[in-house]
């Protein structure tokens with residue numbers, strides 16, 4: 001189970017597709033910005049405010065910094081191993097099959113659950129739009145899933161607040177259908193969506209900054225840095241662990257390393273550039289939202305601090321006094337614009353989110369099928385999962401399976417919890433990547449590295465500490481999902497993958513990216 005897949009075998013697999021080095025620093029930065037901006041800023045701003053209050057501005061800085069450091073490690077491996085499967089493949093080459101399996105298993109959590117989170121985020125903007133622009137009232141029971149609370153370790157659902165999130169199901173299944181039919185996102189569509197997203201955020205900043213009231217910034221950190229005693233995942237650092245979601249996606253830049261001119265110089269510019277631009281945007285948006293309408297958390301009816309999305313939180317938001325608070329909105333940015341008397345621009349921003357978010361869902365479900373595909377190709381999952389549809393040439397079985405799971409999770413869970421769970425998978429994968437970079441420096445010091453992590457012996461350990469630090473500031477329920485999911489993964493591995501693994505059975509599978517059984521490539525941001 002410590003067997004590794006040799007770097008040369010992996011590279012032989014990838015050899016066939018050697019790409020033209022054409023990207024410069026500016027294109028790379030834009031690619032990153034396009035892949036990063038999404039649900040995080042549009043939707044999770046409200047959850048971050050509930051956790052940290054105006055102090056969420058620090059949360060954006062912390063999460064951005066952890067991402068920047070992790071990104072530097074990720075890029076070294078991405079530039080050495082320009083192949084699909086990302087963190088899973090890197091770990092397979094460096095630390096052996098068992099850990100690779102665990103990373104691949106965690107990536108399932110990351111991608112599929114992120115797709116669910118974005119579906120729920122889309123639903124919030126969709127409902128806001130049809131209600132405000134078309135004055136159509138969607139039935140209450142069908143607009144969100146139940147509110148969850150914990151009774152000891154047993155989750156309890158309260159269906160008073162909602163039963164099932166129908167719009168989220170619809171968007172997840174629609175995107176799945178498109179993927180089954182073989183839709184991929186073209187660079188052109190991606191460029192248009194980048195412009196739409198950036199325009200929407202710019203408009204938000206321009207309209208909110210002039211109406212900022214300094215009084216809205218105090219108290220600045222109502223829940224402190226780590227939340228009041230007895231809570232988990234609250235405070236400025238708790239909000240950073242959630243808002244981390246808003247920065248993920250920069251791997252698009254790392255993945256493009258082999259298409260980049262002078263990667264040693266341009267990849268870090270692209271990474272730090274796109275993360276830097278997003279951080280500045282996010283800070284301006286956060287300042288605008290806080291300053292315009294305030295961002296103080298709501299308290300439970302008994303006066304205690306509450307986790308966003310929980311049953312007690314829903315109850316507090318249902319009171320008339322709290323209904324218009326930022327933290328209670330499912331479409332935070334559109335809501336702010338309506339509150340400051342720009343209803344039409346608010347609706348347009350909602351429309352922009354509705355147009356742009358499905359592409360994030362598409363990339364996530366696509367990325368998920370790609371990971372399943374690579375794992376099946378290595379023999380760790382059943383080959384039949386990778387079966388290709390005769391007419392549409394897509395891996396339809398895994399796509400439909402993934403889409404249905406995504407829709408179910410989206411139907412019944414709130415966006416903040418889903419994002420937290422997805423983050424736990426991402427943080428684990430980044431943590432492993434930081435280790436892998438160092439291990440590979442020792443094991444294989446002379447292999448060419450188109451991009452080298454600067455000061456790796458400082459940067460990689462700091463990345464590990466940063467990822468672990470954010471993970472341990474997730475709410476307890478979300479934190480527990482990763483070990484439980486991991487234990488399940490171990491069972492699956494020893495029951496199946498351990499015996500079936502191609503590397504274990506001595507099969508060197510030279511499946512090329514261009515082989516007919518490989519899924520279509522060409523979605524920016526996933527590989």
Ligand SMILES: NC(=[NH2+])NCCC[C@H](N)C(=O)O
Pocket residue numbers: 035036037038039040041110111114118245246247248249360422426
């Ligand atoms: N690989 C991921 N976990 N991506 C999900 C996050 C995508 C993006 N940053 C957003 O805020 O919508």
